[in-house]
Amino acid sequence: xxxxxxxxxxxxxxxxxxxxxxxxxxxxxxxxxxxxxxxxxxxxxxxxxxxxxxxxxxxxxxxxxxxxxxxxxxxxxxxxxxxxxxxxxxxxxxxxxxxxxxxxxxxxxxxxxxxxxxxxxxxxxxxxxxxxxxxxxxxxxxxxxxxxxxxxxxxxxxxxxxxxxxxxxxxxxxxxxxxxxxxxxxxxxxxxxxxxxxxxxxxxxxxxxxxxxxxxxxxxxxxxxxxxxxxxxxxxxxxxxxxxxxxxxxxxxxxxxxxxxxxxxxxxxxxxxxxxxxxxx
Amino acid sequence: xxxxxxxxxxxxxxxxxxxxxxxxxxxxxxxxxxxxxxxxxxxxxxxxxxxxxxxxxxxxxxxxxxxxxxxxxxxxxxxxxxxxxxxxxxxxxxxxxxxxxxxxxxxxxxxxxxxxxxxxxxxxxxxxxxxxxxxxxxxxxxxxxxxxxxxxxxxxxxxxxxxxxxxxxxxxxxxxxxxxxxxxxxxxxxxxxxxxxxxxxxxxxxxxxxxxxxxxxxxxxxxxxxxxxxxxxxxxxxxxxx
Numbered sequence: 001x002x003x004x005x006x007x008x009x010x011x012x013x014x015x016x017x018x019x020x021x022x023x024x025x026x027x028x029x030x031x032x033x034x035x036x037x038x039x040x041x042x043x044x045x046x047x048x049x050x051x052x053x054x055x056x057x058x059x060x061x062x063x064x065x066x067x068x069x070x071x072x073x074x075x076x077x078x079x080x081x082x083x084x085x086x087x088x089x090x091x092x093x094x095x096x097x098x099x100x101x102x103x104x105x106x107x108x109x110x111x112x113x114x115x116x117x118x119x120x121x122x123x124x125x126x127x128x129x130x131x132x133x134x135x136x137x138x139x140x141x142x143x144x145x146x147x148x149x150x151x152x153x154x155x156x157x158x159x160x161x162x163x164x165x166x167x168x169x170x171x172x173x174x175x176x177x178x179x180x181x182x183x184x185x186x187x188x189x190x191x192x193x194x195x196x197x198x199x200x201x202x203x204x205x206x207x208x209x210x211x212x213x214x215x216x217x218x219x220x221x222x223x224x225x226x227x228x229x230x231x232x233x234x235x236x237x238x239x240x241x242x243x244x245x246x247x248x249x250x251x252x253x254x255x256x257x258x259x260x261x262x263x264x265x266x267x268x269x270x271x272x273x274x275x276x277x278x279x280x281x
Numbered sequence: 282x283x284x285x286x287x288x289x290x291x292x293x294x295x296x297x298x299x300x301x302x303x304x305x306x307x308x309x310x311x312x313x314x315x316x317x318x319x320x321x322x323x324x325x326x327x328x329x330x331x332x333x334x335x336x337x338x339x340x341x342x343x344x345x346x347x348x349x350x351x352x353x354x355x356x357x358x359x360x361x362x363x364x365x366x367x368x369x370x371x372x373x374x375x376x377x378x379x380x381x382x383x384x385x386x387x388x389x390x391x392x393x394x395x396x397x398x399x400x401x402x403x404x405x406x407x408x409x410x411x412x413x414x415x416x417x418x419x420x421x422x423x424x425x426x427x428x429x430x431x432x433x434x435x436x437x438x439x440x441x442x443x444x445x446x447x448x449x450x451x452x453x454x455x456x457x458x459x460x461x462x463x464x465x466x467x468x469x470x471x472x473x474x475x476x477x478x479x480x481x482x483x484x485x486x487x488x489x490x491x492x493x494x495x496x497x498x499x500x501x502x503x504x505x506x507x508x509x510x511x512x513x514x515x516x517x518x519x520x521x522x523x
Contacts, residue, residue: 033369
């Protein structure tokens with residue numbers, strides 16, 4: 001076991017995935033409480049075409065450029081969701097399903113086209129669908145740490161604004177906290193977290209890391225700051241144990257193991273909370 | 282008495298269906314005013330429109346002679362209980378403290394003084410023992426009182442309340458109207474969307490009848506007449522009045 005911890009690459013993966021999972025848990029609480037969990041899902045699927053287009057245009061595998069592409073595509077998806085939602089009578093669920101499949105389909109299509117080109121490097125891109133934590137390098141870890149610091153700052157400086165935004169948006173408007181600004185801050189924070197996370201967890205499963213920790217934490221506490229901290233801890237635990245487990249068991253993929261552990265935590269939390277509730281009754 | 286709200290030609294539509302139209306309104310200072318009308322008459326829409334919380338097709342609105350955005354902090358709004366997220370994990374005291382946010386601006390945190398003010402407001406609504414209570418555990422009347430406390434700590438001049446009596450107990454109703462009366466005596470203006478025609482005379486001094494547009498507006502004594510009620514609730518049997 002100790003041997004493993006001495007390997008630099010293993011440490012990079014361990015730190016990267018754990019820190020990413022913690023920040024995803026923390027920022028995800030907001031959309032869980034706003035009952036908009038699926039927006040994160042739609043947006044994370046939408047990052048795929050962004051990454052593939054960056055690769056096709058620039059023929060690079062630079063993860064910072066991928067991050068930029070992912071963010072731009074995510075913003076596009078979000079604007080499309082808003083456009084449909086504000087101008088038609090289509091339900092938000094339906095809109096999200098349309099957006100998700102449209103962008104993901106586009107991404108898969110582009111991926112297939114690009115894989116027919118002669119550049120062999122696209123092998124790396126396919127890993128963004130299901131994630132490949134082993135490819136995390138030092139630069140990725142630095143980006144993950146920076147995004148986590150950004151998430152931390154959002155909570156430290158805008159804690160009261162976030163609370164009023166979630167609880168009562170009209171009161172936020174009347175108090176001078178323009179919800180548009182809050183939407184943008186939370187969207188961008190979620191997007192950068194998603195974008196640095198897809199490399200390890202993949203576009204399909206990354207939203208689980210935004211939703212699972214928040215849902216679990218809400219079963220344990222009724223205080224917002226405790227929920228946020230717990231959510232980060234649950235994320236971190238699943239990231240940490242997921243990486244450890246997948247490095248011990250042969251052929252166990254890291255990303256899906258992390259998500260699987262997160263799901264177990266969520267189910268157990270819900271069950272225990274139901275049991276407690278019944279007892280109180 | 283001067284007018285503190287002037288509304289000209291306000292029309293609001295939702296998905297191409299007009300809800301209220303051609304609203305002209307001048308509201309005097311220091312009144313306690315009921316907005317009454319049948320379901321779907323646009324009562325809540327009117328106050329949300331005055332507060333610019335929803336987009337309007339046309340209309341000019343001035344509050345205290347200025348645009349609403351220049352009056353932040355002077356206006357408090359109490360939404361319908363169902364319009365906020367009661368599953369949000371927080372305490373009663375925390376919700377009341379939100380009334381102070383408008384005076385803090387971005388980033389700044391509430392101070393000890395703000396907390397004291399919030400506790401004082403909780404005493405006024407007779408809920409000081411509920412400060413640490415989860416908001417999800419409150420009854421309808423308690424939620425409504427907490428909202429009123431939040432509006433109180435805002436220390437505003439003008440208060441809008443959207444159906445504060447909906448589904449509440451007698452005790453809460455008495456507490457709320459005692460406070461509203463006291464606020465009026467302190468020179469505040471209070472505008473209430475009200476459902477119960479039976480209590481208009483008891484609690485209010487002015488009344489607006491609305492049904493898509495303003496039917497009548499004036500002092501309760503002269504305006505709250507059978508004729509105006511019939512005009513507003515046209516075709517509706519048994520409105521259970523006076």
